[in-house]
Amino acid sequence: MSLLHWAILSPFLLAIIIPLMYKYAKRVHTGWFVLWLPLVLFIYFISKVTKISNGTTIRETVQWIPSLNINFDVVIDGLSLLFALLITGIGSLVVLYSIFYLSKKKEKLHNFYVYLLLFMGAMLGVVLSDNLIVLYTFWEFTSLSSFLLIGYWYHRERSRYGAQKSMLITVFGGLSMLGGIVLLYVMGGTFSIRELIAQAGTLINHDLFIAAAILILLGAFTKSAQFPFHIWLPDAMEAPTPVSAYLHSATMVKAGLYLVARLSPLFAAEGIWLWLVAGIGLLTLVWGSFSAIRQTDLKGILAFSTVSQLGLIMSLLGLGAAALHYPIDDNIYIATTVAAVFHLINHATFKGSLFMVVGIVDHETGTRDIRKLGGLMSLMPITFTIAVIGAFSMAGLPPFNGFLSKEMFFTGMLSVLTLDIFNFETWGVLFPVFAWIASVFTFTYSMIIVFKTFTGKLQPEKLEKKPHEAPVGMLISPIILAVLVVVFGLFPNLLTDSIILPAASAILGDAMPADYHIHISMWHGFQPELFMTIGVVLLGIILYKTWPKWKVVYKPFTEKWSFNSLYNNGLKYMEYGSNKLAVNTMTGSIRNYLLYIFFFLIVSLGFTLFWKDAFSISLDNTAPIGFYELVLAVIISIGAISILFVKSRLTSIIVLGSVGYTVSLFFVLFRAPDLALTQLVIETVSTALFLLCFYHLPENFRKEERIRFKLTNFMISLGVGVVVTLIALSASSTKLFDSISQYYVDTTYTEAGGQNMVNVILVDYRGLDTMFEITVLGLAALGIYGMIKLRLTKQGGKKANENK
Amino acid sequence: MKTNDVILQTATKVVSLVIVLFSIRLFFSGHYYAGGGFVGGLMTSAAIVLIMVAYDMKTVRAMLPINYRILIGVGLLTAVSTGLIAVFQGDPFLTHYYGYFDLPILGKTSLHTAALFDLGVYLVVVGVTMTIIQSIGESE
Numbered sequence: 001m002s003l004l005h006w007a008i009l010s011p012f013l014l015a016i017i018i019p020l021m022y023k024y025a026k027r028v029h030t031g032w033f034v035l036w037l038p039l040v041l042f043i044y045f046i047s048k049v050t051k052i053s054n055g056t057t058i059r060e061t062v063q064w065i066p067s068l069n070i071n072f073d074v075v076i077d078g079l080s081l082l083f084a085l086l087i088t089g090i091g092s093l094v095v096l097y098s099i100f101y102l103s104k105k106k107e108k109l110h111n112f113y114v115y116l117l118l119f120m121g122a123m124l125g126v127v128l129s130d131n132l133i134v135l136y137t138f139w140e141f142t143s144l145s146s147f148l149l150i151g152y153w154y155h156r157e158r159s160r161y162g163a164q165k166s167m168l169i170t171v172f173g174g175l176s177m178l179g180g181i182v183l184l185y186v187m188g189g190t191f192s193i194r195e196l197i198a199q200a201g202t203l204i205n206h207d208l209f210i211a212a213a214i215l216i217l218l219g220a221f222t223k224s225a226q227f228p229f230h231i232w233l234p235d236a237m238e239a240p241t242p243v244s245a246y247l248h249s250a251t252m253v254k255a256g257l258y259l260v261a262r263l264s265p266l267f268a269a270e271g272i273w274l275w276l277v278a279g280i281g282l283l284t285l286v287w288g289s290f291s292a293i294r295q296t297d298l299k300g301i302l303a304f305s306t307v308s309q310l311g312l313i314m315s316l317l318g319l320g321a322a323a324l325h326y327p328i329d330d331n332i333y334i335a336t337t338v339a340a341v342f343h344l345i346n347h348a349t350f351k352g353s354l355f356m357v358v359g360i361v362d363h364e365t366g367t368r369d370i371r372k373l374g375g376l377m378s379l380m381p382i383t384f385t386i387a388v389i390g391a392f393s394m395a396g397l398p399p400f401n402g403f404l405s406k407e408m409f410f411t412g413m414l415s416v417l418t419l420d421i422f423n424f425e426t427w428g429v430l431f432p433v434f435a436w437i438a439s440v441f442t443f444t445y446s447m448i449i450v451f452k453t454f455t456g457k458l459q460p461e462k463l464e465k466k467p468h469e470a471p472v473g474m475l476i477s478p479i480i481l482a483v484l485v486v487v488f489g490l491f492p493n494l495l496t497d498s499i500i501l502p503a504a505s506a507i508l509g510d511a512m513p514a515d516y517h518i519h520i521s522m523w524h525g526f527q528p529e530l531f532m533t534i535g536v537v538l539l540g541i542i543l544y545k546t547w548p549k550w551k552v553v554y555k556p557f558t559e560k561w562s563f564n565s566l567y568n569n570g571l572k573y574m575e576y577g578s579n580k581l582a583v584n585t586m587t588g589s590i591r592n593y594l595l596y597i598f599f600f601l602i603v604s605l606g607f608t609l610f611w612k613d614a615f616s617i618s619l620d621n622t623a624p625i626g627f628y629e630l631v632l633a634v635i636i637s638i639g640a641i642s643i644l645f646v647k648s649r650l651t652s653i654i655v656l657g658s659v660g661y662t663v664s665l666f667f668v669l670f671r672a673p674d675l676a677l678t679q680l681v682i683e684t685v686s687t688a689l690f691l692l693c694f695y696h697l698p699e700n701f702r703k704e705e706r707i708r709f710k711l712t713n714f715m716i717s718l719g720v721g722v723v724v725t726l727i728a729l730s731a732s733s734t735k736l737f738d739s740i741s742q743y744y745v746d747t748t749y750t751e752a753g754g755q756n757m758v759n760v761i762l763v764d765y766r767g768l769d770t771m772f773e774i775t776v777l778g779l780a781a782l783g784i785y786g787m788i789k790l791r792l793t794k795q796g797g798k799k800a801n802e803n804k
Numbered sequence: 805m806k807t808n809d810v811i812l813q814t815a816t817k818v819v820s821l822v823i824v825l826f827s828i829r830l831f832f833s834g835h836y837y838a839g840g841g842f843v844g845g846l847m848t849s850a851a852i853v854l855i856m857v858a859y860d861m862k863t864v865r866a867m868l869p870i871n872y873r874i875l876i877g878v879g880l881l882t883a884v885s886t887g888l889i890a891v892f893q894g895d896p897f898l899t900h901y902y903g904y905f906d907l908p909i910l911g912k913t914s915l916h917t918a919a920l921f922d923l924g925v926y927l928v929v930v931g932v933t934m935t936i937i938q939s940i941g942e943s944e
Contacts, residue, residue: 038927051869198809222912243929293884437943540896583894674838674839674840674843677830677838677839677843678842678843678846681846681847681850682846685846685933690942730847739917751901751917752835752900752918753835753902753914754905754916754918755835755836755837756833756834756835756836756837756838756839756840758838758840759834759839759922760834760835760918762840763834763840763841763900763918763921763922764900764918766923767887767898767918768887768897768898768901770883770888770921770925771883771884771898771921771924774879774880774883774924774925774928774929775880777876777928777932778876778877778879778880778928778932780878780932780936781872781873781932781933781935781936782873782876784935784936784939784940785873785936785939787933788940789828789939789943790941
């Protein structure tokens, strides 16, 4: 185990100790015991930056299940490092924030931090694993811990609903992804991502390639809340705000982006991958920003804004993958990937700070409803400043980092116009148009967040608490993030060489020129991007000002026609349908179950018989029919058929007895004296037992009654009879080999010292069968004895053994 | 009204002995002629049932103080131990041995371990039949 492995596992180990800390150090907020770990990890990962930016990758292996090719392989390259820094960095800030956000007295802090640490460790595992199965394991761990965190206030109905919804959707995606991973293993023979990418050229021709791509994408899309799986994210806002800031803006939802970025070199050769990633990303972007405006809950707006920003990054990743199809020199699509990476960082900073701001507003006023909020600017100046920085960055205004990444986004989208592969030349023109529209919406809702909350009139009567500025501890984390927003905006090249370039070259692999240099500048001249941004701002301001007037646009998108109701109804009707199915088939009536069993017997046997063309009749080996056999056959048929028509049960018992005695006569006729003897005695005993049963029947069951005729029963009985007869005929007509009985005939005396062959077979050749048959008899007798003697009554066995 | 079953009871005394003898005959002849442990056991039970019908359960219990459930166990044990003999001899389970022996009084006699196995079957069958009939007969 290397230090790197311990780094991944350390949150899990700390999670074991946290409940003890909570129990025995009650005076200190449990969060302080947690805070050091992400900080230490962050510093640890920072220390790797220089090494990674020099182009090396760190690789460590620990054997887990070597026989199945599953090993705990950990690799750090630029992309993994970027994510690890985000996870630990934002993780530290979120833990710090949560110390002041969650009350020491009211909340079950040990649960919270255990879940959070589980999540942190799982997330580190996802981004650092090289083995797909290990990645999947950690992936499901993130789903599980996210489920626990969303349902943290489990006494609330909405929390449980949100937790269940996110669980169902992400686990659906996770399992699809597992399918994709298995397909990749079938194709490539390895679970290692690097080894798979190395064989990308041969894998693309495999039949399963597209199926694997789609399954993996399902996993990525559900995790990253892409259209139409985005519906779980707004409902996950029921979690405590630190959780929303950490999981649902900065880390977990980016796991899908990570996966897409990581596997791009493998799948990007396929056009469907490009179309799906870029197209679904763009759709998510537009739909998310469009839906965000209509929300009235601040966290709801941020949730949809997260959805739309994730779509933005996803579409950039999709288009960036086009770089693999063009010559290395002068490749404009590399910039698209760089934009994706840059925006990934920017989004984590401004969205994290915005969530924390909303948490502060919620914490200090008691509501998150923008219809109740207003005029907080003078009361909460610091919070307001942070909100302005975060929201303006999200809207894409200079001098913040969001402006830069949005310019790069426009550049990327405009470059679609020159894309001439996979039919992008026909529909690709829609990309910049949609991107521009989505940016306008983004601008509008960013303005709504800031100005509806902090400007206007204060409505103290609608607020639960008297609003005031947040405590310092709660402000530290958002201030740090806001400072980062500004710093990255003013000095965008701070991170290019150390983080962004290694990450981009990890995504693009060989397509990245060795001497590629990124230069992000605030001013890039009078390019189309600049005019697009000016247009965004102008139209955005108009939209914001006239917002109450064009609200009507949302009228057609009622709750009834949303994806939520599709999900809800889908769930409802699935439950309803399976319940109906169970109620209709599992009637509890044994008659029905027998009908099913016999029906399937007829279908499966009859179908096989004719499908395999096995039916045949040959009269070659048949013995001549004698007079006695004919007579006995007539007798037994009369007996068997008349049972169906007699009225009294007593008669049918006696007729059944006659059938049994006729069978024993058959045994005599076919020269089986042992069988005849036994059959005679057993038939007598069983007839006596039947009579005994009859004697004990309740009065109203003893009345004479004909068997009611039912067509289904008749058909099924007839079918079983016909099928079994046909099979018996075919079986006896096609003898494949001779019987082995000649051996018994020859050796009964010489080998076993007997002359009654039947008995010698029973006790000598096949004595084991006999031994267990007498065991069966013994068990039956003891069972009968037990049933009669031990009558446990309903009063808890008080009257038990009363018959002794 | 108390019925007088004197004819039945007298006849039973004779007939049941005949049935028992017949059942023993069926049992021993199993290896050479029709019969064996199964039918033999059933016949023995038939004799006991006849006594039950003619007299009553109490008389039979006084006459044959046997716990038939234990008889089932004894029978199973006999059958299994017959098989185990072979295991101790180093042969597969349930291998049988036979041969002619000179016994003190009987002279030259053929003996076969299969008969021991059959004895187990016989005991189980008697035990099973009697357990069933006795429990049903005594229940209300």
